[in-house]
Ligand code: ADP
């Protein structure tokens with residue numbers, strides 16, 4: 292029988308091929324199963340009705356009831372629509388920036404509306420931006436006091452696929468499918484942990500009858516998600532321990548001669564320790580799968596190079612992969628200097644590499660005359676063949692999927708190359724095991740000596756002149772400056788405009804300073820050109836989006852100004868700050884914000900001002916990110932969960948981990964009948980992953 296849950300969503304009433312395609316592209320929803328696992332990110336609580344006089348700035352989403360009047364279009368910088376919303380206790384302003392025509396047509400005077408929205412409070416004045424409005428219906432038959440709200444995208448909304456539409460789809464789908472939802476956890480396990488059955492959990496996560504059932508549903512689904520994650524990680528580890536023989540590399544003569552003559556500084560204790568750990572792996576006879584985590588500026592590149600020397604010393608080749616062209620280019624340049632002093636051949640291969648050069652590189656890799664290749668995911672192309680790939684170094688692994696890593700391993704026919712993953716996203720050590728359960732973890736927890744801690748300060752937009760004065764002084768002393776604007780996908784065009792406006796302002800404020808600009812919409816070659824100019828000091832001020840986030844290294848850059856800092860996640864702010872303070876000059880990070888900060892933004896900013904310690908920041912970051920904050924999780928990019936939240940769910944995580952370990956001990960092959968739901972679910976997860984890796 293064809294499982295009902297595998298039915299394509301285009302067969303749902305009201306969807307059809309074009310909406311189905313959009314849902315696929317925007318939210319990756321293909322089948323009924325995908326849909327029912329697309330959980331609400333919050334709920335409208337219809338059980339609580341507020342009055343305007345009760346509103347406070349700290350409130351999240353509220354429900355009001357009242358009438359709308361004085362609808363008018365206002366033209367200031369941007370055209371917008373405003374209106375008054377009144378109940379018996381007061382009045383607020385409603386504001387729209389988009390879909391003005393449609394809203395104008397829809398609003399009826401002297402009609403009672405129910406409003407949902409997040410109040411923005413400025414002193415006495417309260418407004419709602421793009422509130423949700425429904426005509427109030429008395430005694431409406433609404434079983435649900437908690438109504439689901441789903442994340443959608445601008446593109447979907449423009450085709451009327453909004454949260455309410457998704458709620459309707461969910462209800463249809465669940466009605467059809469509720470009797471066909473397979474249980475994924477064995478009964479015994481569910482009883483032991485008092486977990487709700489899966490059908491009820493899915494029903495209650497979308498349409499909870501009450502808060503208690505909602506929290507049971509959540510707990511069950513979180514457990515399931517974490518349990519299967521743990522199980523997969525344990526399996527990966529087991530497979531690796533069993534099968535993956537690794538080539539033994541123990542030649543240290545290159546390492547020694549580099550230590551003797553080429554090393555530009557003394558290594559920190561932490562660098563030495565991590566290199567030793569890597570050396571142990573390389574000569575163990577097993578394939579290395581090691582993650583090196585170290586704060587920005589802790590010197591991961593040098594650790595990578597020293598590891599390369601061990602492999603190259605034994606005649607093998609090395610690949611290093613970075614997530615962007617810019618970073619690949621930078622790695623290439625820093626490694627090139629070291630490599631050349633050791634007469635080691637090195638080349639850069641990206642999507643931009645010209646055909647002739649590319650062919651030369653491919654040949655040299657195949658014949659073995661090229662020893663180090665640095666590149667982007669272009670390295671994963673099937674045409675790239677090595678004579679003997681001994682080590683793959685992957686920088687900033689959170690941007691690459693595990694699948695992509697796996698692909699690189701299979702490049703070797705004779706044995707699997709050793710894999711070294713490097714990340715600057717420090718995570719609390721207790722969680723490292725979970726995040727990277729299939730990797731061994733080394734931590735560089737010491738900064739090179741002589742570094743002065745970066746001074747971080749917070750200024751409001753109104754203090755901009757003062758900040759500009761400071762920048763002038765720095766640049767007069769030939770120091771360089773970054774000014775970073777946020778770029779958040781949901782409103783890319785708007786942010787882009789922000790950046791361009793900012794650029795023009797800055798050009799006006801610093802007429803005599805050579806200024807560069809770099810952003811994600813530029814061609815890679817243009818980006819590289821702009822970056823080069825900055826590296827060489829031809830431009831003193833670089834206006835950019837977060838493309839400079841990771842890894843970029845310009846020691847003479849001493850100031851980074853982050854505009855709209857309240858819009859960045861904490862780990863991203865920390866990453867950005869790491870762009871300065873890379874030499875021995877005193878460096879500054881200036882966080883600019885509007886004067887209205889909510890409590891979380893305030894704590895993020897205060898944390899940045901208080902500490903430079905990436906681990907402390909990671910802790911606060913985890914604590915601050917609420918369960919529904921999908922954006923935060925994705926931005927930090929550590930791992931995407933549908934519902935679990937590592938900041939909140941440590942207990943569930945522990946339980947799931949213990950359970951998974953027990954299972955692996957008792958029935959690793961999952962052959963016992965009562966474990967068959969688990970085997971089926973793992974199959975299902977695996978085929979899903981394969982599917983995605985083949986598409987993206
Ligand atoms: P990250 O860990 O952020 O990748 P890098 O490897 O780019 O850091 O190193 C940052 C800077 O510090 C580079 O300019 C590098 O040459 C320098 N560096 C690395 N290790 C040391 C050290 N032990 N002493 C002094 N400077 C170092």
Ligand code: MG
Nearest residue numbers: 591592841842
């Ligand atoms: Mg780096």
